[in-house]
Amino acid sequence: MTDVLDPPVTSEPRDHAHEEHHGPTGILKWITTTDHKVIGLSYTVTAVIMMVIGGAFAEIIRAQLASPNNTLVSLAQYNELFTMHGSVMIYLFAGPFAFGALANIIVPIQIGAPDMAFPRLNALSYWLYLTGSITMLSGFFVAGGAANFGWVAYAPLSNSINTPGAGADLWIGGLLLTGFSAIFTGVNLCATIFYLRAPGMTMFRMPIFTWNMLVTAILILLAFPVLTAGLIMLYCDRHFGTHIFSVQGGGVPVLWQHIFWFWGHPEVYILALPFFGIITEIIPVFSRKPVFGYKGMVFATMTIGALSLGVWAHHMFTTGVVLLPFFSLMSFLIAVPTGIKMFNWIGTMWRGEIWFSTAMLMAIGFLFTFLVGGITGIYLASPPLDFFTHDTYFVVAHFHSIVMALVLGAMGGLYYWGPKITGYLLNETIGKVQFWFLFIGIQVFTLPDYLLGLRGMPRRVGVYPLHPSWQSLNQLSTVGAIMIGISTIAFMVNIVYSWKKYPAGDNPWDGHTLEWFTTSPPPHHNFYRLPQIRSERPTWDYNHPGHTAAEHGHHPSNDEEVPVA
Amino acid sequence: MKVEARILLSLGSFFGLMAALYWFWGHENAGGVMIFAAMLLCFVPGSYYYWWSRRMRARPEDDPNATQAQGAGVVGAFPGTSIWPFTLGMGAFFVVLALVFGIWFLVPGLGLVAWALFGGTAEGRRGGTR
Amino acid sequence: MSKVFSVEPPALSPQGVSNRTRRWRRVRRIVALPIAALALAGCTVPTFGASPGATTSSQSAYHLWQAFSIGAAIIGTLVVVLILWAVIFHRRTSDRIPKQVQYHIPLEMTYIIIPIVIVLGLFAATLVVENKEVANPKTSVTIDVNAFQWGWKFTYLGENVVVVGQTTQDPEMVIPVNENVHINLTSSDVVHGFYVHAFNFSRYALPGVLNEFTFRAVNTGTFNGQCTQLCGLYHSLMFFRVKVVSQSEYTTWLATNASAGAVRTSQTATNQQTSSIVPTKPAKSEGNN
Numbered sequence: 001m002t003d004v005l006d007p008p009v010t011s012e013p014r015d016h017a018h019e020e021h022h023g024p025t026g027i028l029k030w031i032t033t034t035d036h037k038v039i040g041l042s043y044t045v046t047a048v049i050m051m052v053i054g055g056a057f058a059e060i061i062r063a064q065l066a067s068p069n070n071t072l073v074s075l076a077q078y079n080e081l082f083t084m085h086g087s088v089m090i091y092l093f094a095g096p097f098a099f100g101a102l103a104n105i106i107v108p109i110q111i112g113a114p115d116m117a118f119p120r121l122n123a124l125s126y127w128l129y130l131t132g133s134i135t136m137l138s139g140f141f142v143a144g145g146a147a148n149f150g151w152v153a154y155a156p157l158s159n160s161i162n163t164p165g166a167g168a169d170l171w172i173g174g175l176l177l178t179g180f181s182a183i184f185t186g187v188n189l190c191a192t193i194f195y196l197r198a199p200g201m202t203m204f205r206m207p208i209f210t211w212n213m214l215v216t217a218i219l220i221l222l223a224f225p226v227l228t229a230g231l232i233m234l235y236c237d238r239h240f241g242t243h244i245f246s247v248q249g250g251g252v253p254v255l256w257q258h259i260f261w262f263w264g265h266p267e268v269y270i271l272a273l274p275f276f277g278i279i280t281e282i283i284p285v286f287s288r289k290p291v292f293g294y295k296g297m298v299f300a301t302m303t304i305g306a307l308s309l310g311v312w313a314h315h316m317f318t319t320g321v322v323l324l325p326f327f328s329l330m331s332f333l334i335a336v337p338t339g340i341k342m343f344n345w346i347g348t349m350w351r352g353e354i355w356f357s358t359a360m361l362m363a364i365g366f367l368f369t370f371l372v373g374g375i376t377g378i379y380l381a382s383p384p385l386d387f388f389t390h391d392t393y394f395v396v397a398h399f400h401s402i403v404m405a406l407v408l409g410a411m412g413g414l415y416y417w418g419p420k421i422t423g424y425l426l427n428e429t430i431g432k433v434q435f436w437f438l439f440i441g442i443q444v445f446t447l448p449d450y451l452l453g454l455r456g457m458p459r460r461v462g463v464y465p466l467h468p469s470w471q472s473l474n475q476l477s478t479v480g481a482i483m484i485g486i487s488t489i490a491f492m493v494n495i496v497y498s499w500k501k502y503p504a505g506d507n508p509w510d511g512h513t514l515e516w517f518t519t520s521p522p523p524h525h526n527f528y529r530l531p532q533i534r535s536e537r538p539t540w541d542y543n544h545p546g547h548t549a550a551e552h553g554h555h556p557s558n559d560e561e562v563p564v565a
Numbered sequence: 566m567k568v569e570a571r572i573l574l575s576l577g578s579f580f581g582l583m584a585a586l587y588w589f590w591g592h593e594n595a596g597g598v599m600i601f602a603a604m605l606l607c608f609v610p611g612s613y614y615y616w617w618s619r620r621m622r623a624r625p626e627d628d629p630n631a632t633q634a635q636g637a638g639v640v641g642a643f644p645g646t647s648i649w650p651f652t653l654g655m656g657a658f659f660v661v662l663a664l665v666f667g668i669w670f671l672v673p674g675l676g677l678v679a680w681a682l683f684g685g686t687a688e689g690r691r692g693g694t695r
Numbered sequence: 696m697s698k699v700f701s702v703e704p705p706a707l708s709p710q711g712v713s714n715r716t717r718r719w720r721r722v723r724r725i726v727a728l729p730i731a732a733l734a735l736a737g738c739t740v741p742t743f744g745a746s747p748g749a750t751t752s753s754q755s756a757y758h759l760w761q762a763f764s765i766g767a768a769i770i771g772t773l774v775v776v777l778i779l780w781a782v783i784f785h786r787r788t789s790d791r792i793p794k795q796v797q798y799h800i801p802l803e804m805t806y807i808i809i810p811i812v813i814v815l816g817l818f819a820a821t822l823v824v825e826n827k828e829v830a831n832p833k834t835s836v837t838i839d840v841n842a843f844q845w846g847w848k849f850t851y852l853g854e855n856v857v858v859v860g861q862t863t864q865d866p867e868m869v870i871p872v873n874e875n876v877h878i879n880l881t882s883s884d885v886v887h888g889f890y891v892h893a894f895n896f897s898r899y900a901l902p903g904v905l906n907e908f909t910f911r912a913v914n915t916g917t918f919n920g921q922c923t924q925l926c927g928l929y930h931s932l933m934f935f936r937v938k939v940v941s942q943s944e945y946t947t948w949l950a951t952n953a954s955a956g957a958v959r960t961s962q963t964a965t966n967q968q969t970s971s972i973v974p975t976k977p978a979k980s981e982g983n984n
Contacts, residue, residue: 023646032646075928115643120650120685127654135661150925156902157885162927166665173661180657194569194614199625199636203568218576222603235664247903253886254901258595288787290797296807302572306579309603310587313596318888319899320906323591328821332814336807343806346777351794353787367778375767378814382821384756385763388745388895391888391923454744456892458923461931465919525643530633547792 034119037522039126040105041421044414046130047097051407053137054088055488057081062445062481065474069463078462079148080167084139086151087171090271091178092133094406098274099185099220100129102413103213105421107189109515110207112198112533114525117191121184128181136174139167147171150460152264153234155245155256160238169238172231179228186220189213198514200533207513207536208297212277215305219266219273222309227263230256254319261312269308272402273301275409276341279363282416283345285511286360287352290537293344300337300344307334317386324383331381338374342367357509358431362412365439366405373401376450391460394453397446404442404484411438411491419504423520427502430494438487445480448473512537566618566627573611580604642692649685652677740765745895749914749939752827753895759824763817770813834877834909836870842880842887842900842922845929852879855953862932869938871945872915880906888923891937897923912939 024032033039061081064072073081108116116122139146144165149158153171156162193214197206206214234256236242243249245256284291291297310330313322345367354360376398379385389395411434419425452473457464464470507516516539518527531542541548581604588597625631656677663670743764747757839850846861849868860866870876880889882900890897893916898906922933940948 029646031651032648034644034647034650075931079925079928079930114640117641119643120647123647123650124653127651128657131654131658131661135658135665154886154925157925157927162885169665173664176664177657177661194566196641197626199631199633200629201626202629203627205629214572218573218607222606226599239664253903255595258593259599262596262599287785287793289793290795292796293798293803295798296803302576306576309580309600310583318897319901320908321901321904323587323593324825325822326587326591328825329818332818332821333811335814336810339810340803340807342774344803346774346781347796347799347802349778349781349785351796352781352785353789353791353793354782354785355787364778364782368775371771371774375771378767378817379760379763382759382763382817382825384752384759384821384824387897388753388756388890388892390897391890451744456890456919456921458888458890458921460925463931465934532632534629544792547795 034115034123035524036104036108036116036119036122037421039122040101040103042126043096043101043104043129046133047093047101050088050092050096050133052488054085054093055485057085057088059481059485061085062478064462065464066471066478067475068466068471073462075462076145076148079150079460080140080146082460083147083150083171084137087136087147089403090151090267091175092129092136094271094403095182095267096129096178097410098271098406099182099189099213099216100125102278102417103189103216103274104185106417106515107210107213108192108196109420109518109522109526110210110513111193111196111201112514112527112530113192113196114527116188117196118184118188122188125181125184125188128177128184132174132177132179132181134174135170135177139170142166142170152260153256154260155234155237155253156247158234158238158256159246169235172235172238175231176228179224179231182220183224183228186217186224189217190221193217198530198533201514201538204295204298205533205536205538207277208280208291208294208301209274209277209513211298212273212280212301215301216270216273219270219305219308223263223266223270226259227267230259230263233259254316254321257316257319258313261315262309264315265312266305266308268399268402269304271406273304275366275406275413276301278409278413278416279345279366280341280348281513282359282363282412283348285416285509286357286363287349287354288510289348289352290512290540291344292347292350293340294536296340297344300340303337304334307337314381314386317383318390328381328383332378335374335378335381342371342374357415358426358428358435359412359416359509361432361435361439362408362415365435365442366408366412369401369405369408369439369442372446373398373405376401389453391458392453393449393457393459396459397449397453400449401442401446404446408438408442411435416509417515419508420515420520420522423504424498424500425502425504425508426494427498430490430497434487434490434494437483437490441480441483441487443480444483445477448476448480452477507539507543510540510543512540514538517542566614566621566624568627570611570614570618573607574615577604577607577611580607642689644688644692647685647688649681649688653681653685656681743768746893748895749893749916749918750896750910750912752824752910753893754913755824755827756895759820762820766813766817832875832909834875836874837877837879838868838870840868840878840880840889840900841883842889842926842933843883844885844927845922845933847933847935851949854949856949858952860935862929863934865934865936867917867936867938868920869940869945869948870912871942872912872939874942875909875911877907877909880908885926886924887926887933889920890923891918891920893918894937899924912937915939915941 023029030038030042060073061078064070064078064081104116104122108114137146142165144167146167147153147163147170149163149168153168158168193206193210197203233242233244237244237246237251243251245251245253247253280291280297307330311327311334313327314331316322317324317327356364376394380389380395380398415426415431452470453459455467455469455473457467457470464474504520506519508520509516513536514530514533515522517531531538535541535548537548580600584597584600584604587593587600591597625635628635656674656679659670659674659677661674663674740761741764743761745757745760747754837852839848839852841848841850846859846864847866848857848859849866850857858866858868878889880898880900881904882902884902886902887900888897889900894910896908896910898908900906917936917938920935920937922930924930926933
C-alpha cells in the first residue's frame with residue numbers, strides 16, 4: 001500500500017525551530033511582518049477601505065446626476081469626484097485586492113509553498129501601496145483639490161497650464177508608488193510559482209486561480225513599467241519644461257494616449273484574470289465536479305494575456321490617428337478565449353450537484369453580469385459602432401458591468417476563502433441578503449446607462465439638459481447605486497455580526513485544492529503535512545479516493561494510477 | 566523548468582509576430598517599440614529558463630510522481646520579521662513627496678532609502694531573524 | 696489497484712420514460728413559444744436602442760448595430776438558458792458525487808471554432824461599414840471646426856462666414872441637405888470630442904492634428920451636438936447644434952451672414968441650455984486657428 005500521507009515538509013532557513021516564535025507584538029509586529037498571510041490581510045483591509053471610499057464618491061456622483069441641473073456639487077468638485085472615483089477603484093481597490101490581497105494569501109498555500117519567494121519584497125509592496133494610496137488621496141487636502149482630469153489624465157488637459165496644483169502631482173506620485181508595488185508583487189508571484197511548488201505539483205496540476213495569477217503577474221511586468229515611464233514623462237512636462245506631450249514644443253499629445261492605454265488595456269485584464277480565477281475555484285467546489293476543460297482554461301488565459309497587449313488603441317478609435325482594422329480584429333479575437341471560459345464554467349456546473357452558498361451565488365451572479373459586459377464589449381470592438389458610443393454612458397455601463405462582475409467575484413472570494421484565512425465562517429443569511437441587493441442593484445444601475453448612452457448622454461458630465469427620458473433613466477441608475485451601497489453595508493454588518501462566531505474547520509466547503517488540506521487559519525509556513533499530489537485536486541483526491549477521474553479518457557496530468565487505500 | 570520556458574518563449578514569439586505586423590502595417594512608433602520591448606521582456610527570462618531546463622536535473626515539483634519526502638529539507642530563505650521593508654517604503658514615500666512639496670523632502674527620503682538598502686542587505690547576509 | 700469511478704444509470708420515472716426524455720420534451724414546449732411569437736411579429740427588425748440618424752453613414756452604422764444586436768440576442772439568450780438550466784435542473788438533491796467529467800474535446804473544439812467564425816464575420820461586416828465612413832468623397836461644402844475651451848468655431852471655407860459660441864451659446868452649424876459636407880476638425884488647446892447624436896458619429900478634436908471626415912445629411916432638422924471628451928471645468932456645457940436645411944435656405948443663410956468678422960450666436964436660452972449653470976468666467980480662448 002502506498003503512502004498517501006508523506007512526512008512533513010521542513011522549510012526552515014538558518015534557524016531550526018518550526019514552532020511559533022516569540023517575535024515583536026502589537027503594531028511593531030505588523031510593521032515588521034514578512035508573512036504573506038499577514039501582508040495579504042493588510043492588503044485586504046486597506047483595499048476594502050478604498051472600495052468604501054471610492055463607493056462613497058460614486059454615491060455622491062449618482063446623487064448629483066439624479067436630476068438634470070443639480071447643484072449638489074459644483075462642476076469643479078464633480079470633475080474631482082469622478083476622477084478620484086475611477087482612480088481609487090481601479091488603482092487602489094481592484095488591482096491591489098486581486099494581486100496583493102487574495103493572491104498573496106492564497107497562491108503560496110495552493111502550491112504548497114511556505115511563503116512567497118521574496119517575503120521582504122512582499123512587505124515592501126504593501127508599504128508602497130499604503131503610502132501611494134495616502135499620497136493620491138491627500139490631493140483633497142491641498143489647494144486646488146484632488147486630480148480632476150479623469151482617471152486617464154489625457155494630455156494636454158493634465159499639463160501644468162490646464163491643471164496646475166499639487167493635487168495632480170500627488171496623483172502622479174501616488175501612482176508611482178503603487179506602480180512599483182504592483183511590479184514587485186508581479187516579480188514575487190512569478191518567482192513563487194516557478195520555484196516554490198511542492199513536490200508533484202507540476203505546472204499543469206496548479207489550480208486555475210494560480211495559473212491566472214501567473215499570467216496576471218507576467219502582464220504586470222509587461223505593462224506597469226510603461227505606465228511608470230509615462231507618468232515620469234508627464235511629471236517632466238509639468239515641472240521640468242519638457243514638451244513630450246505638448247504641441248508647442250513639438251510634442252505629440254496623442255502619444256500620452258498610446259502609452260497610457262498600452263498599460264491601460266492589459267491593466268483591465270490584470271484586474272479581470274484574478275477574479276476569473278476565483279470563479280474557477282468556486283464553481284467546481286460547489287458543483288462537486290472538477291473544472292471542465294482545465295487545459296482549455298489555461299490556454300484561454302494565456303491567449304487573453306497575449307492578445308491584451310495588442311488591443312490598446314480600441315480606446316482611441318475616435319482619435320482618427322490609429323490603425324483601425326488591426327485593433328478591431330484583435331479586440332474581436334480576444335472575445336473568443338473569454339467565451340471559452342464562460343462555456344467551461346457552465347460545463348463545470350453541468351450535471352453537477354450544485355449547492356448555493358453565498359460564494360456560489362456570487363459566482364453565478366458574476367456569470368450573468370459578465371455576460372452582459374462581455375457582449376457589449378464586442379460592440380465596442382467595431383469602430384463604426386464605437387464612433388457613436390465612445391465617451392457616452394454606453395461605455396460607462398459596459399465597463400461597470402465588467403467591474404461590478406469583478407466585485408461579485410471579490411465578494412465570492414471573501415466568502416469562500418475568508419474562513420480559510422480567518423478560521424471563521426460568515427453568516428450565510430446576511431450573505432444572501434448582500435448578494436441579492438448587490439446583484440439586482442448592479443443590473444438596475446447599469447442597464448439604464450446603456451440606454452442613456454444610446455440616447456446621446458456623454459460621460460464625465462456633471463449636469464445634463466432636459467432631454468426626454470434622460471432624467472428618469474438617471475434616477476433609475478441612482479436607485480441601483482443605492483442598492484449596491486446597501487449591499488456593502490450588509491457586508492460590513494456581516495463581518496461584525498459573524499466576528500469569531502462560526503469556527504470553520506479545515507475544509508468547510510469540501511474544497512478540492514491544496515489550501516483546504518491545511519488548518520484554518522494555516523500555521524506559520526502553511527503546512528504541518530502535505531498530501532501526495534497526483535492531480536490538480538490533491539485534497540479532493542485525498543478525501544474522495546473513489547472519484548478521481550471520469551469516463552472520458554484519462555486525465556491529462558494523471559498518467560499513473562491513483563493509489564487507493 | 567520546461568513548461569515555464571515554453572510559456573515565456575511562446576508569449577515572446579507571439580509578441581514578435583505582432584510587433585512585425587504592427588510596425589509594417591501601422592507605422593506607429595510608440596506601439597511598435599512597446600510591443601517589441603514586450604517581446605524582449607519575455608525572451609530574456611524565457612531563454613534563460615530554456616537553457617537551464619536542458620541542463621538541470623528534474624526538480625521534485627516537475628516530477629508528476631514525486632513524493633513529499635523528496636522535497637524535504639530547506640526550501641529557501643524566508644527571513645522572518647524585518648524592519649527594512651517598512652523603512653524602504655517610508656523612504657520611497659518621502660522621495661515621492663519631494664516631487665510634490667519640495668526638494669528638501671529628499672533628505673529624509675533618500676536617507677531612509679539608503680539606510681534600508683544597507684540594513685536590509687546586511688540582514689540578508691546575516692540570515693534574517695528566523 | 697484500479698481506478699474506481701461511479702457511473703449511475705439514468706433515473707427512470709414511474710411512467711417508464713427516462714428523466715432525460717421528459718426534460719427534452721419540456722424544453723421543446725418552452726422554446727416553441729418565443730419562436731412562434733417572433734414569426735407572428737412580422738419582419739421588422741427592432742432598433743435595439745439605437746436610431747438610424749440623419750446621415751447616410753449614420754444609417755449604415757445603425758444597420759450594423761442591428762446586425763450585431765441580433766447576434767448578441769441569440770448568443771446571450773443561449774448562454775442565459777444554459778446557465779439557468781444548470782442552476783435549476785442540476786441542483787444538489789443528494790449527497791451523491793456526480794460523474795467527474797473533466798473534458799470533452801469535440802465539444803470544446805466546437806465552442807472554440809464557432810465563436811472564431813462569428814467574430815470574423817462581425818469583423819468583415821465592420822470593415823464594410825468602416826470603409827464607407829472613412830472615405831472622403833468629393834464635397835461641395837467644407838467647414839473648419841475648431842474646438843476650444845469651452846466652445847466651438849465653424850469657419851466656412853471659401854465663403855465669408857464664421858460661427859462661434861461658447862458653452863450655452865450653442866453655436867449652430869448650418870448645412871445643406873443631400874450634399875457632401877467635409878469637416879476639418881482640430882483643437883486650439885486640449886482634446887475635445889465632436890459628437891452629434893443624430894449622426895451616430897464622434898471624432899476627437901486634437902491639438903496639432905487635423906482630423907478630416909465627410910458626411911451627407913439626408914434629413915432636414917436641428918440636431919444636438921456636445922463635447923464628449925473631458926476638457927476641463929465647463930466640459931458639461933460645451934454644446935453646439937447642426938441645422939440641416941434645404942439647398943436654397945442654405946444659400947440664403949450664407950448670403951445673409953457673410954461678413955468680415957465673426958458671427959456670434961444669440962445670447963438667449965437655446966434648446967440645450969441647462970439654465971441654472973452658466974459660467975461666470977469667460978472661456979479661455981475664442982478659437983484661434
